[in-house]
Amino acid sequence: MVKAELVDAAIRAIEKCGDGVSMDDIAAEAGASKPKLYRHFGDRAGLYSAIAARLGSMIWDSAQSTLFADTEGSSVDDLFQSSIAAYVGLVDDHPVLFRFLMTNHMFDGAQSADGNAAEQLRSVMDIVSGEFARSLRRVGADESLVTLAVASILGAGVSATRWWIDQGRSGSVSRSLFATHILETSWGIIDGAAASVGVRFRRDVPFGDPDFARPLAGL
Known part of the structure:
Protein backbone atom coordinates (compact mmCIF):
# COMPACT_ATOMS: atom_id res chain seq x y z
CA MET A 1 0.00 0.00 0.00
CA ASP A 43 17.07 3.64 -6.94
CA ARG A 44 15.65 6.15 -9.42
CA ALA A 45 15.39 3.48 -12.12
CA GLY A 46 13.38 1.27 -9.79
CA LEU A 47 10.92 4.07 -9.12
CA TYR A 48 10.60 4.86 -12.82
CA SER A 49 9.93 1.18 -13.52
CA ALA A 50 7.16 1.20 -10.91
CA ILE A 51 5.64 4.26 -12.57
CA ALA A 52 5.82 2.57 -15.98
CA ALA A 53 4.21 -0.52 -14.50
CA ARG A 54 1.34 1.61 -13.18
CA LEU A 55 0.74 3.04 -16.65
CA GLY A 56 1.08 -0.47 -18.05
CA SER A 57 -1.70 -1.70 -15.77
CA MET A 58 -3.87 1.21 -16.93
CA ILE A 59 -3.26 0.22 -20.56
CA TRP A 60 -4.05 -3.42 -19.81
CA ASP A 61 -7.25 -2.52 -17.90
CA SER A 62 -8.28 -0.34 -20.83
CA ALA A 63 -7.77 -3.23 -23.26
CA GLN A 64 -9.72 -5.57 -20.99
CA SER A 65 -12.73 -3.24 -21.03
CA THR A 66 -12.63 -2.65 -24.79
CA LEU A 67 -10.64 -4.99 -27.02
CA PHE A 68 -11.04 -8.08 -24.84
CA ALA A 69 -14.50 -7.36 -23.47
CA ASP A 70 -17.35 -9.80 -24.02
CA THR A 71 -18.56 -8.18 -27.23
CA GLU A 72 -19.77 -11.18 -29.21
CA GLY A 73 -20.59 -10.23 -32.76
CA SER A 74 -18.61 -6.98 -32.74
CA SER A 75 -16.60 -6.39 -35.88
CA VAL A 76 -12.83 -6.27 -35.70
CA ASP A 77 -12.99 -2.62 -36.73
CA ASP A 78 -15.38 -1.82 -33.86
CA LEU A 79 -13.00 -3.48 -31.39
CA PHE A 80 -10.06 -1.57 -32.81
CA GLN A 81 -11.94 1.72 -32.68
CA SER A 82 -13.00 1.30 -29.06
CA SER A 83 -9.56 0.19 -27.86
CA ILE A 84 -7.73 2.96 -29.74
CA ALA A 85 -10.20 5.56 -28.45
CA ALA A 86 -9.53 4.34 -24.91
CA TYR A 87 -5.76 4.49 -25.45
CA VAL A 88 -5.96 8.02 -26.86
CA GLY A 89 -8.13 8.95 -23.88
CA LEU A 90 -5.36 7.79 -21.53
CA VAL A 91 -2.80 9.83 -23.45
CA ASP A 92 -5.08 12.88 -23.39
CA ASP A 93 -5.61 12.51 -19.64
CA HIS A 94 -1.92 11.95 -18.84
CA PRO A 95 0.17 13.57 -21.61
CA VAL A 96 2.99 14.66 -19.31
CA LEU A 97 3.30 11.16 -17.84
CA PHE A 98 3.39 9.52 -21.28
CA ARG A 99 6.02 11.97 -22.49
CA PHE A 100 8.10 11.48 -19.34
CA LEU A 101 8.16 7.71 -19.81
CA MET A 102 9.02 8.06 -23.49
CA THR A 103 11.85 10.47 -22.68
CA ASN A 104 13.20 7.95 -20.18
CA HIS A 105 12.99 5.12 -22.75
CA MET A 106 10.21 3.27 -20.94
CA PHE A 107 8.27 2.83 -24.20
CA ASP A 108 11.03 1.52 -26.43
CA GLY A 109 11.15 -2.00 -25.05
CA ALA A 110 14.63 -1.49 -23.58
CA GLN A 111 13.40 -1.84 -20.02
CA SER A 112 13.00 -5.38 -18.74
CA ALA A 113 10.65 -4.76 -15.82
CA ASP A 114 7.62 -6.99 -16.10
CA GLY A 115 4.35 -5.18 -16.68
CA ASN A 116 5.76 -1.85 -17.80
CA ALA A 117 3.96 0.23 -20.40
CA ALA A 118 5.88 -1.13 -23.39
CA GLU A 119 5.48 -4.70 -22.14
CA GLN A 120 1.73 -4.32 -21.73
CA LEU A 121 1.33 -2.78 -25.16
CA ARG A 122 3.22 -5.74 -26.61
CA SER A 123 1.07 -8.16 -24.60
CA VAL A 124 -2.11 -6.63 -25.98
CA MET A 125 -0.74 -6.70 -29.51
CA ASP A 126 0.45 -10.31 -29.12
CA ILE A 127 -3.09 -11.43 -28.27
CA VAL A 128 -4.52 -9.54 -31.23
CA SER A 129 -1.80 -10.81 -33.58
CA GLY A 130 -2.65 -14.35 -32.51
CA GLU A 131 -6.12 -13.86 -33.98
CA PHE A 132 -4.66 -12.67 -37.28
CA ALA A 133 -2.16 -15.55 -37.34
CA ARG A 134 -4.92 -18.11 -36.80
CA SER A 135 -6.93 -16.61 -39.64
CA LEU A 136 -3.93 -16.75 -41.95
CA ARG A 137 -3.31 -20.39 -41.07
CA ARG A 138 -6.94 -21.19 -41.75
CA VAL A 139 -6.61 -20.03 -45.37
CA GLY A 140 -3.15 -21.57 -45.77
CA ALA A 141 -1.30 -18.24 -45.91
CA ASP A 142 2.17 -17.41 -44.60
CA GLU A 143 1.93 -15.88 -41.11
CA SER A 144 5.59 -14.88 -40.79
CA LEU A 145 4.87 -11.17 -41.36
CA VAL A 146 2.52 -10.90 -38.38
CA THR A 147 5.36 -10.13 -35.95
CA LEU A 148 6.78 -7.52 -38.33
CA ALA A 149 3.36 -5.90 -38.71
CA VAL A 150 2.96 -5.72 -34.91
CA ALA A 151 6.38 -4.10 -34.53
CA SER A 152 5.51 -1.61 -37.26
CA ILE A 153 2.18 -0.71 -35.64
CA LEU A 154 3.78 -0.25 -32.22
CA GLY A 155 6.63 1.83 -33.60
CA ALA A 156 4.34 4.05 -35.64
CA GLY A 157 1.89 4.40 -32.76
CA VAL A 158 4.50 5.43 -30.20
CA SER A 159 6.10 7.93 -32.61
CA ALA A 160 2.71 9.40 -33.46
CA THR A 161 1.79 9.59 -29.77
CA ARG A 162 4.90 11.60 -28.94
CA TRP A 163 4.27 13.96 -31.87
CA TRP A 164 0.65 14.46 -30.78
CA ILE A 165 1.67 15.21 -27.20
CA ASP A 166 4.39 17.65 -28.28
CA GLN A 167 2.60 19.38 -31.15
CA GLY A 168 -0.73 18.10 -32.40
CA ARG A 169 -2.69 17.94 -29.15
CA SER A 170 -2.44 21.68 -28.56
CA GLY A 171 -2.80 22.46 -32.24
CA SER A 172 -5.19 21.39 -34.94
CA VAL A 173 -5.23 17.61 -34.37
CA SER A 174 -8.18 16.79 -32.14
CA ARG A 175 -8.45 13.71 -29.95
CA SER A 176 -10.91 12.07 -32.35
CA LEU A 177 -8.78 12.90 -35.41
CA PHE A 178 -5.70 11.46 -33.73
CA ALA A 179 -7.59 8.27 -32.85
CA THR A 180 -8.75 7.98 -36.46
CA HIS A 181 -5.16 8.43 -37.66
CA ILE A 182 -3.93 5.63 -35.39
CA LEU A 183 -6.78 3.37 -36.54
CA GLU A 184 -6.22 3.93 -40.25
CA THR A 185 -2.43 3.74 -39.96
CA SER A 186 -2.76 0.41 -38.17
CA TRP A 187 -5.10 -0.94 -40.84
CA GLY A 188 -2.79 0.33 -43.56
CA ILE A 189 0.06 -1.73 -42.10
CA ILE A 190 -2.20 -4.77 -41.66
CA ASP A 191 -3.61 -4.51 -45.17
CA GLY A 192 -0.14 -4.12 -46.68
CA ALA A 193 1.22 -7.14 -44.83
CA ALA A 194 -1.85 -9.20 -45.74
CA ALA A 195 -1.63 -8.28 -49.42
CA SER A 196 2.02 -9.34 -49.52
CA VAL A 197 0.95 -12.90 -48.64
CA GLY A 198 -2.11 -12.86 -50.92
CA VAL A 199 -4.81 -12.23 -48.31
CA ARG A 200 -7.39 -9.55 -47.56
CA PHE A 201 -8.89 -9.03 -44.11
CA ARG A 202 -12.47 -7.82 -43.70
CA ARG A 203 -12.74 -5.13 -41.03
CA ASP A 204 -16.53 -5.33 -40.84
CA VAL A 205 -16.81 -8.88 -39.43
CA PRO A 206 -15.75 -10.51 -36.12
CA PHE A 207 -12.41 -12.30 -35.76
CA GLY A 208 -14.13 -15.68 -35.84
CA ASP A 209 -16.07 -15.06 -39.04
CA PRO A 210 -15.05 -17.48 -41.84
CA ASP A 211 -14.80 -14.51 -44.23
CA PHE A 212 -12.47 -12.46 -41.99
CA ALA A 213 -9.45 -13.62 -43.98
CA ARG A 214 -9.93 -14.32 -47.69
CA PRO A 215 -7.35 -15.19 -50.37
CA LEU A 216 -7.05 -12.37 -52.88
CA ALA A 217 -7.22 -14.89 -55.69
CA GLY A 218 -10.71 -15.83 -54.59
CA LEU A 219 -12.11 -12.31 -54.56
Missing part, protein backbone atom coordinates in the same frame (compact mmCIF):
# COMPACT_ATOMS: atom_id res chain seq x y z
CA VAL A 2 2.83 2.39 0.86
CA LYS A 3 4.57 1.72 -2.47
CA ALA A 4 1.32 2.37 -4.36
CA GLU A 5 0.88 5.68 -2.55
CA LEU A 6 4.46 6.67 -3.36
CA VAL A 7 3.89 5.85 -7.03
CA ASP A 8 0.73 7.99 -6.95
CA ALA A 9 2.77 10.86 -5.49
CA ALA A 10 5.50 10.38 -8.11
CA ILE A 11 2.93 10.59 -10.91
CA ARG A 12 1.51 13.80 -9.41
CA ALA A 13 5.02 15.27 -9.20
CA ILE A 14 5.75 14.32 -12.81
CA GLU A 15 2.52 15.91 -14.00
CA LYS A 16 3.46 19.09 -12.13
CA CYS A 17 7.16 19.26 -13.04
CA GLY A 18 7.41 17.34 -16.32
CA ASP A 19 10.67 15.86 -17.58
CA GLY A 20 12.67 17.94 -15.11
CA VAL A 21 11.16 16.26 -12.06
CA SER A 22 13.69 15.37 -9.38
CA MET A 23 13.70 12.88 -6.54
CA ASP A 24 13.39 15.89 -4.24
CA ASP A 25 10.20 16.93 -6.07
CA ILE A 26 8.79 13.44 -5.74
CA ALA A 27 9.72 13.17 -2.06
CA ALA A 28 8.12 16.54 -1.36
CA GLU A 29 4.92 15.54 -3.16
CA ALA A 30 4.84 12.29 -1.20
CA GLY A 31 5.60 13.99 2.11
CA ALA A 32 8.41 11.49 2.55
CA SER A 33 12.18 11.50 2.66
CA LYS A 34 14.38 10.45 -0.26
CA PRO A 35 15.81 7.57 1.81
CA LYS A 36 12.26 6.23 2.11
CA LEU A 37 11.88 6.31 -1.67
CA TYR A 38 15.17 4.47 -2.11
CA ARG A 39 14.22 1.96 0.56
CA HIS A 40 11.08 1.01 -1.34
CA PHE A 41 12.36 1.24 -4.94
CA GLY A 42 16.12 0.76 -4.67
Whole structure:
Protein backbone atom coordinates (compact mmCIF):
# COMPACT_ATOMS: atom_id res chain seq x y z
CA MET A 1 0.00 0.00 0.00
CA VAL A 2 2.83 2.39 0.86
CA LYS A 3 4.57 1.72 -2.47
CA ALA A 4 1.32 2.37 -4.36
CA GLU A 5 0.88 5.68 -2.55
CA LEU A 6 4.46 6.67 -3.36
CA VAL A 7 3.89 5.85 -7.03
CA ASP A 8 0.73 7.99 -6.95
CA ALA A 9 2.77 10.86 -5.49
CA ALA A 10 5.50 10.38 -8.11
CA ILE A 11 2.93 10.59 -10.91
CA ARG A 12 1.51 13.80 -9.41
CA ALA A 13 5.02 15.27 -9.20
CA ILE A 14 5.75 14.32 -12.81
CA GLU A 15 2.52 15.91 -14.00
CA LYS A 16 3.46 19.09 -12.13
CA CYS A 17 7.16 19.26 -13.04
CA GLY A 18 7.41 17.34 -16.32
CA ASP A 19 10.67 15.86 -17.58
CA GLY A 20 12.67 17.94 -15.11
CA VAL A 21 11.16 16.26 -12.06
CA SER A 22 13.69 15.37 -9.38
CA MET A 23 13.70 12.88 -6.54
CA ASP A 24 13.39 15.89 -4.24
CA ASP A 25 10.20 16.93 -6.07
CA ILE A 26 8.79 13.44 -5.74
CA ALA A 27 9.72 13.17 -2.06
CA ALA A 28 8.12 16.54 -1.36
CA GLU A 29 4.92 15.54 -3.16
CA ALA A 30 4.84 12.29 -1.20
CA GLY A 31 5.60 13.99 2.11
CA ALA A 32 8.41 11.49 2.55
CA SER A 33 12.18 11.50 2.66
CA LYS A 34 14.38 10.45 -0.26
CA PRO A 35 15.81 7.57 1.81
CA LYS A 36 12.26 6.23 2.11
CA LEU A 37 11.88 6.31 -1.67
CA TYR A 38 15.17 4.47 -2.11
CA ARG A 39 14.22 1.96 0.56
CA HIS A 40 11.08 1.01 -1.34
CA PHE A 41 12.36 1.24 -4.94
CA GLY A 42 16.12 0.76 -4.67
CA ASP A 43 17.07 3.64 -6.94
CA ARG A 44 15.65 6.15 -9.42
CA ALA A 45 15.39 3.48 -12.12
CA GLY A 46 13.38 1.27 -9.79
CA LEU A 47 10.92 4.07 -9.12
CA TYR A 48 10.60 4.86 -12.82
CA SER A 49 9.93 1.18 -13.52
CA ALA A 50 7.16 1.20 -10.91
CA ILE A 51 5.64 4.26 -12.57
CA ALA A 52 5.82 2.57 -15.98
CA ALA A 53 4.21 -0.52 -14.50
CA ARG A 54 1.34 1.61 -13.18
CA LEU A 55 0.74 3.04 -16.65
CA GLY A 56 1.08 -0.47 -18.05
CA SER A 57 -1.70 -1.70 -15.77
CA MET A 58 -3.87 1.21 -16.93
CA ILE A 59 -3.26 0.22 -20.56
CA TRP A 60 -4.05 -3.42 -19.81
CA ASP A 61 -7.25 -2.52 -17.90
CA SER A 62 -8.28 -0.34 -20.83
CA ALA A 63 -7.77 -3.23 -23.26
CA GLN A 64 -9.72 -5.57 -20.99
CA SER A 65 -12.73 -3.24 -21.03
CA THR A 66 -12.63 -2.65 -24.79
CA LEU A 67 -10.64 -4.99 -27.02
CA PHE A 68 -11.04 -8.08 -24.84
CA ALA A 69 -14.50 -7.36 -23.47
CA ASP A 70 -17.35 -9.80 -24.02
CA THR A 71 -18.56 -8.18 -27.23
CA GLU A 72 -19.77 -11.18 -29.21
CA GLY A 73 -20.59 -10.23 -32.76
CA SER A 74 -18.61 -6.98 -32.74
CA SER A 75 -16.60 -6.39 -35.88
CA VAL A 76 -12.83 -6.27 -35.70
CA ASP A 77 -12.99 -2.62 -36.73
CA ASP A 78 -15.38 -1.82 -33.86
CA LEU A 79 -13.00 -3.48 -31.39
CA PHE A 80 -10.06 -1.57 -32.81
CA GLN A 81 -11.94 1.72 -32.68
CA SER A 82 -13.00 1.30 -29.06
CA SER A 83 -9.56 0.19 -27.86
CA ILE A 84 -7.73 2.96 -29.74
CA ALA A 85 -10.20 5.56 -28.45
CA ALA A 86 -9.53 4.34 -24.91
CA TYR A 87 -5.76 4.49 -25.45
CA VAL A 88 -5.96 8.02 -26.86
CA GLY A 89 -8.13 8.95 -23.88
CA LEU A 90 -5.36 7.79 -21.53
CA VAL A 91 -2.80 9.83 -23.45
CA ASP A 92 -5.08 12.88 -23.39
CA ASP A 93 -5.61 12.51 -19.64
CA HIS A 94 -1.92 11.95 -18.84
CA PRO A 95 0.17 13.57 -21.61
CA VAL A 96 2.99 14.66 -19.31
CA LEU A 97 3.30 11.16 -17.84
CA PHE A 98 3.39 9.52 -21.28
CA ARG A 99 6.02 11.97 -22.49
CA PHE A 100 8.10 11.48 -19.34
CA LEU A 101 8.16 7.71 -19.81
CA MET A 102 9.02 8.06 -23.49
CA THR A 103 11.85 10.47 -22.68
CA ASN A 104 13.20 7.95 -20.18
CA HIS A 105 12.99 5.12 -22.75
CA MET A 106 10.21 3.27 -20.94
CA PHE A 107 8.27 2.83 -24.20
CA ASP A 108 11.03 1.52 -26.43
CA GLY A 109 11.15 -2.00 -25.05
CA ALA A 110 14.63 -1.49 -23.58
CA GLN A 111 13.40 -1.84 -20.02
CA SER A 112 13.00 -5.38 -18.74
CA ALA A 113 10.65 -4.76 -15.82
CA ASP A 114 7.62 -6.99 -16.10
CA GLY A 115 4.35 -5.18 -16.68
CA ASN A 116 5.76 -1.85 -17.80
CA ALA A 117 3.96 0.23 -20.40
CA ALA A 118 5.88 -1.13 -23.39
CA GLU A 119 5.48 -4.70 -22.14
CA GLN A 120 1.73 -4.32 -21.73
CA LEU A 121 1.33 -2.78 -25.16
CA ARG A 122 3.22 -5.74 -26.61
CA SER A 123 1.07 -8.16 -24.60
CA VAL A 124 -2.11 -6.63 -25.98
CA MET A 125 -0.74 -6.70 -29.51
CA ASP A 126 0.45 -10.31 -29.12
CA ILE A 127 -3.09 -11.43 -28.27
CA VAL A 128 -4.52 -9.54 -31.23
CA SER A 129 -1.80 -10.81 -33.58
CA GLY A 130 -2.65 -14.35 -32.51
CA GLU A 131 -6.12 -13.86 -33.98
CA PHE A 132 -4.66 -12.67 -37.28
CA ALA A 133 -2.16 -15.55 -37.34
CA ARG A 134 -4.92 -18.11 -36.80
CA SER A 135 -6.93 -16.61 -39.64
CA LEU A 136 -3.93 -16.75 -41.95
CA ARG A 137 -3.31 -20.39 -41.07
CA ARG A 138 -6.94 -21.19 -41.75
CA VAL A 139 -6.61 -20.03 -45.37
CA GLY A 140 -3.15 -21.57 -45.77
CA ALA A 141 -1.30 -18.24 -45.91
CA ASP A 142 2.17 -17.41 -44.60
CA GLU A 143 1.93 -15.88 -41.11
CA SER A 144 5.59 -14.88 -40.79
CA LEU A 145 4.87 -11.17 -41.36
CA VAL A 146 2.52 -10.90 -38.38
CA THR A 147 5.36 -10.13 -35.95
CA LEU A 148 6.78 -7.52 -38.33
CA ALA A 149 3.36 -5.90 -38.71
CA VAL A 150 2.96 -5.72 -34.91
CA ALA A 151 6.38 -4.10 -34.53
CA SER A 152 5.51 -1.61 -37.26
CA ILE A 153 2.18 -0.71 -35.64
CA LEU A 154 3.78 -0.25 -32.22
CA GLY A 155 6.63 1.83 -33.60
CA ALA A 156 4.34 4.05 -35.64
CA GLY A 157 1.89 4.40 -32.76
CA VAL A 158 4.50 5.43 -30.20
CA SER A 159 6.10 7.93 -32.61
CA ALA A 160 2.71 9.40 -33.46
CA THR A 161 1.79 9.59 -29.77
CA ARG A 162 4.90 11.60 -28.94
CA TRP A 163 4.27 13.96 -31.87
CA TRP A 164 0.65 14.46 -30.78
CA ILE A 165 1.67 15.21 -27.20
CA ASP A 166 4.39 17.65 -28.28
CA GLN A 167 2.60 19.38 -31.15
CA GLY A 168 -0.73 18.10 -32.40
CA ARG A 169 -2.69 17.94 -29.15
CA SER A 170 -2.44 21.68 -28.56
CA GLY A 171 -2.80 22.46 -32.24
CA SER A 172 -5.19 21.39 -34.94
CA VAL A 173 -5.23 17.61 -34.37
CA SER A 174 -8.18 16.79 -32.14
CA ARG A 175 -8.45 13.71 -29.95
CA SER A 176 -10.91 12.07 -32.35
CA LEU A 177 -8.78 12.90 -35.41
CA PHE A 178 -5.70 11.46 -33.73
CA ALA A 179 -7.59 8.27 -32.85
CA THR A 180 -8.75 7.98 -36.46
CA HIS A 181 -5.16 8.43 -37.66
CA ILE A 182 -3.93 5.63 -35.39
CA LEU A 183 -6.78 3.37 -36.54
CA GLU A 184 -6.22 3.93 -40.25
CA THR A 185 -2.43 3.74 -39.96
CA SER A 186 -2.76 0.41 -38.17
CA TRP A 187 -5.10 -0.94 -40.84
CA GLY A 188 -2.79 0.33 -43.56
CA ILE A 189 0.06 -1.73 -42.10
CA ILE A 190 -2.20 -4.77 -41.66
CA ASP A 191 -3.61 -4.51 -45.17
CA GLY A 192 -0.14 -4.12 -46.68
CA ALA A 193 1.22 -7.14 -44.83
CA ALA A 194 -1.85 -9.20 -45.74
CA ALA A 195 -1.63 -8.28 -49.42
CA SER A 196 2.02 -9.34 -49.52
CA VAL A 197 0.95 -12.90 -48.64
CA GLY A 198 -2.11 -12.86 -50.92
CA VAL A 199 -4.81 -12.23 -48.31
CA ARG A 200 -7.39 -9.55 -47.56
CA PHE A 201 -8.89 -9.03 -44.11
CA ARG A 202 -12.47 -7.82 -43.70
CA ARG A 203 -12.74 -5.13 -41.03
CA ASP A 204 -16.53 -5.33 -40.84
CA VAL A 205 -16.81 -8.88 -39.43
CA PRO A 206 -15.75 -10.51 -36.12
CA PHE A 207 -12.41 -12.30 -35.76
CA GLY A 208 -14.13 -15.68 -35.84
CA ASP A 209 -16.07 -15.06 -39.04
CA PRO A 210 -15.05 -17.48 -41.84
CA ASP A 211 -14.80 -14.51 -44.23
CA PHE A 212 -12.47 -12.46 -41.99
CA ALA A 213 -9.45 -13.62 -43.98
CA ARG A 214 -9.93 -14.32 -47.69
CA PRO A 215 -7.35 -15.19 -50.37
CA LEU A 216 -7.05 -12.37 -52.88
CA ALA A 217 -7.22 -14.89 -55.69
CA GLY A 218 -10.71 -15.83 -54.59
CA LEU A 219 -12.11 -12.31 -54.56
